[in-house]
Amino acid sequence: MPELPEVQTVLTTLQPRLLGLRIERVEVFLEKIIKSPHPREFVAWLQGRSITGLGRRGKYLLLELDGTHLLAVHLRMTGRLVYSNPDTPRDKHTHLVFYLNNGDELHYHDLRKFGTMNLMLIDEFAAFCSQKDLGPDALDPDLTKELFEKRFQGRRGQIKKLLLNQSLVTGIGNIYANEILWRARIHPERTVQSLASVDMEELYRAMRSVLQEAVAGRGTTLRDYVDGEGNPGSFQSQLAVHGREGEPCPECGKEIIRLKTGGRSAFVCADCQPQTKRSEV
Numbered sequence: 001m002p003e004l005p006e007v008q009t010v011l012t013t014l015q016p017r018l019l020g021l022r023i024e025r026v027e028v029f030l031e032k033i034i035k036s037p038h039p040r041e042f043v044a045w046l047q048g049r050s051i052t053g054l055g056r057r058g059k060y061l062l063l064e065l066d067g068t069h070l071l072a073v074h075l076r077m078t079g080r081l082v083y084s085n086p087d088t089p090r091d092k093h094t095h096l097v098f099y100l101n102n103g104d105e106l107h108y109h110d111l112r113k114f115g116t117m118n119l120m121l122i123d124e125f126a127a128f129c130s131q132k133d134l135g136p137d138a139l140d141p142d143l144t145k146e147l148f149e150k151r152f153q154g155r156r157g158q159i160k161k162l163l164l165n166q167s168l169v170t171g172i173g174n175i176y177a178n179e180i181l182w183r184a185r186i187h188p189e190r191t192v193q194s195l196a197s198v199d200m201e202e203l204y205r206a207m208r209s210v211l212q213e214a215v216a217g218r219g220t221t222l223r224d225y226v227d228g229e230g231n232p233g234s235f236q237s238q239l240a241v242h243g244r245e246g247e248p249c250p251e252c253g254k255e256i257i258r259l260k261t262g263g264r265s266a267f268v269c270a271d272c273q274p275q276t277k278r279s280e281v
């Protein structure tokens, strides 16, 4: 499912194609994707609007329209936003089509139908983020090591669960949480209270480097994910632990194991990610 690097890749592939184009009309085949405003207003408002910018916050892809409005798209599990030409086949999972003034189309496709779209004024976006309780983007240049550490202070519970909590830092899902924790040499079941400042520093560094490398690798395709041009990512070949149960750890060669924590699969090297504090090792 798309996480920060995948959404960033959708953004960078769509940006050169969409910027400056006008939406002639929108056809909606599944209204439940549209969360606000009412689908009728959504369609009526978008007609004739120009795409003036693209952005991202965490896993939300943002289309700026006429310099005044934002369309926030969340791909959830299996959503795809793909630039298409009129010959591109549609199927029963193509839920929205944006007809563009150059004759091309933007297709929203979603097998599991969990994706969402919200259209709002740019001025309303801050309120939208606080209503969704979205923390700073994991790659936000303003998110320093100190601010990152501060956001976890006073929290309790397993570090992996907190990394997945979008209100602390937004953009990380299960795949990258597993990769980041392995790179930081932190066991996913360690509690945040047990982590020393040096661990949080490692975690911050690992978060930045894993996500940046995944963006450079154009995201991870395990099943459904494709970018804005319909192409899969390539970072799956660089995953160190996620989905690699039984394979050797790239660092020490010990077999990677799978644990269930909080209903999600954690992939761990028990040697590289001890359950005890570093000083006790």
Ligand SMILES: [Zn+2]
Residues within 6 Å of the ligand: 249, 250, 251, 252, 253, 254, 269, 270, 271, 272, 273
């Ligand atoms: Zn290892």
